[in-house]
Amino acid sequence: MSKESGKAFDTGLFKRLMTFTKPYRLTFYGVALSAILLSVFAVMTPYLLRMLIDEAIIPAKADKLLNLSVIMLLVLLAQVTFQLLFNYYANWLGESVIKDVRIRLFRHMLGFKMTYFDNSSLGVLVTRAVADMQRIGEIFSQGFFVIIADLLKMLAAAALMVYLNWKLALIVFSLLPVILYATRLFQKAMKVAFIEVRAQVANLNSFVQERIAGMKIVQLFTREKIESDKFREINEKHKQAWLKTVWYNSIFFPIAEIVGSLAIGLVVWYGGLMNVANISDSEAGTIFAYILCIEMLFRPLRQIADKFNTLQMGMVAANRVFLILDTDSKMDDSGTYGDTQVRGDIKFTDVHFGYLKGEEVLHGISFDAKAGETIAIVGATGAGKSTIINLLNRFYEINSGQILIDGIDSKDYKLAALRSHIAVVLQDVFLFADTIVNNITLKNENVGLKDVEEAAIQIGVHEFIESLPGGYEFNVKERGSMLSSGQRQLIAFLRAFVSNPSILILDEATSSVDSYSERLIQRATDKITEGRTSIIIAHRLATIKKADKILVMEAGKIVESGTHNELLKKGGYYNKLYEAQFMEEEAA
Known part of the structure; x- marks a missing residue:
């Protein structure tokens, strides 16, 4: 097990976590298939919109307008259905995995020597078995699969943009390095920030649990003010750790929003200019489709960064849980004498x-x-x-x-x-x-x-x-x-x-x-x-x-x-x- 670091993504840790999905392979593959289908349905919407405008609305063809509208309605219904299945079973898979990990963790701790518990904080162990487990579940329900689905949507949107008009696509793609570089920096910074957050959460849980358990001593020795001041200090560190993540979010998301808006503006300006000057075959439907595709390309980038935060917090939590699972603190139980009657000598x-x-x-x-x-x-x-x-x-x-x-x-x-x-x-x-x-x-x-x-x-x-x-x-x-x-x-x-x-x-x-x-x-x-x-x-x-x-x-x-x-x-x-x-x- 590697120590916690600022690495954006620990593939070895992720592979180990994936082994817990083996009993639920059918659900895993079903969620993955839903992610693929969602990307297909997502790009069908702007493509059908282009056809509606250029081939039905502008030429005023009522029959084609009806047919394309029905097709778009069916695509939207299919998209909603698979989105529902995707959300439910991704969460179901996450809860099933953390159930198995929590059971294994608890069984593992049951066999520890007393030395381990003598040297461990009760609050920290409770955090590992409860709060950290929920973070691991979010890897599947809000992290990994959502990132995969968004990446597929981005690839599908990029492919459609090239197919519709490669010149406009080049304009949009020229802005991608900016957002990709910002995303990379954001992910690395957030990984380090979340390690600190989890440490402060564990400290806070440990402090509160111990003081509540020993409240009689606190009051008997009139330590209320001392403990209150100490709690204020720990709580301040907890707040500062979270504020660091808020600060990174506050920087990244406006940058992503500005880049996305700039891409839309350039497409509308350049496509419209070329259309007015009659030096391009760009049609109105293509520009409308591009606006939707840009949203599909840049919005997932922002969401991926957010979901990557969730994924990283889950990975940090998984690392802490696996550290306990990898702890060899079990009493040797290789004895052979079992249910024999004992006299008591x-x-x-x-x-x-x-x-x-x-x-x-x-x-x-x-x-x-x-x-x-x-x-x-x-x-x-x-x-x-x-x-x-x-x-x-x-x-x-x-x-x-x-x-x-x-x-x-x-x-x-x-x-x-x-x-x-x-x-x-x-x-x-x-x-x-x-x-x-x-x-x-x-x-x-x-x-x-x-x-x-x-x-x-x-x-x-x-x-x-x-x-x-x-x-x-x-x-x-x-x-x-x-x-x-x-x-x-x-x-x-x-x-x-x-x-x-x-x-x-x-x-x-x-x-x-x-x-x-x-x-x-x-x-x-x-x-x-x-x-x-x-x-x-x-x-x-x-x-x-x-x-x-x-x-x-x-x-x-x-x-x-x-x-x-x-x-x-x-x-x-x-x-x-x-x-x-x-x-x-x-x-x-």
Whole structure:
């Protein structure tokens, strides 16, 4: 994939885009045929007009006037019909192509490593998947085919002009280099301008999306004026980028209009002068036909320049989308173990990992958890607790070491199979703007409403859900905004429970909730950890006293391990954490 440049047209990129039209070849060829027929019908109109004036109106032949008028009417009807078909199916083809490209893009992004999303702007990715896709569709609906149709009309008009009167044709053609040179300069300038426009659109989308998502922080820290000033600055850059395209249009189109008008004036003057002087066989009908032909020759040039803008914007958008499609950020999924039953034995052996190259977060982590055991991980923020969970789910590739599940390297499992055996309840629960039941099942056809209700009864959240308007059909809105943090946690517990995992991970699942919700969560925790391997990350040490083993982490290393009582007797790092937390609770 080539980088964005000021090249007027990237043929390699265009050929790649054309491959997406292969499933719609019949429609493609139909639209192309319509473009050819439209050019034929277009030149028939001035030719018939010439015949009407010179062979029917001036000689006053009523029968021929009627016949030619009927023929012209039929040509106009045919032109309207094919114009309708051309417009509809060109747009249909464009929408079909962007549907396919968008599906491929979304599927491609679904397989990306978390590293890609860590380093990418959400607003930019949304722009690529939505706004840029529409620009790609316009290549077909308003760009490529319209340009082809206009070029054919121009060629047909030029051929007719030569046929009618080659001398007048030379006068008109002598002005073409001016408009062609201006068009070329215009296209190059607009390509560069539109690259800047798309960049500013992406920046604007990213800024607005982030600020809306973080509006609570903006208002809590009274950053309204700061963010407003920043938005004004970004919006100004966005405006200036668009004004540059407006400026180029403002220069080009008047020039094109003047050249076209000059051509008409010269034809009327020269043709009329020669006719009056009787030194030319130019007839009145020919001059009228020439006026129409000049419009057909120069107006498409202006339109082509405009449509070329659309084509270029689409090409810029296609280039950005293909850059994502060409991004090789997929996790290796060459494992062979699929739907095998997993007991839940976990073993980390000398695992080293860093999110950034050269900056390790985990320094030789080693531990094991037998099937059915509950392992707790504690430590200060940034110690590497959540990183262990990310690696277990293979969101990231480890730098070195080995992670075994039931004695099998996690890389040897198919990704979908591995993750199907692991359920995670995070501190920051994400819920979709959908019903509670759909957020629990995630629309898994193998899990019905009855299964969800039975699971909710078992872990003690059925009454809470039934108390909501609509019960399990209650729509929680975007990110679960209609529920409290504790209620969202309970939904997350139920979602984990119904998936019936072999390995359960609770990442700070009881923090930042009220005492009532915490009691429900504790009951749910006892139920869903029963009989399955569980890894619990918690700041509240009181919630992990019953764990079979506690791992104490500091700065990416396991500094202590043992049961709650064993670690207290050691009087080490864990004992200090426990005493400090106990004293805080006592003071509270």
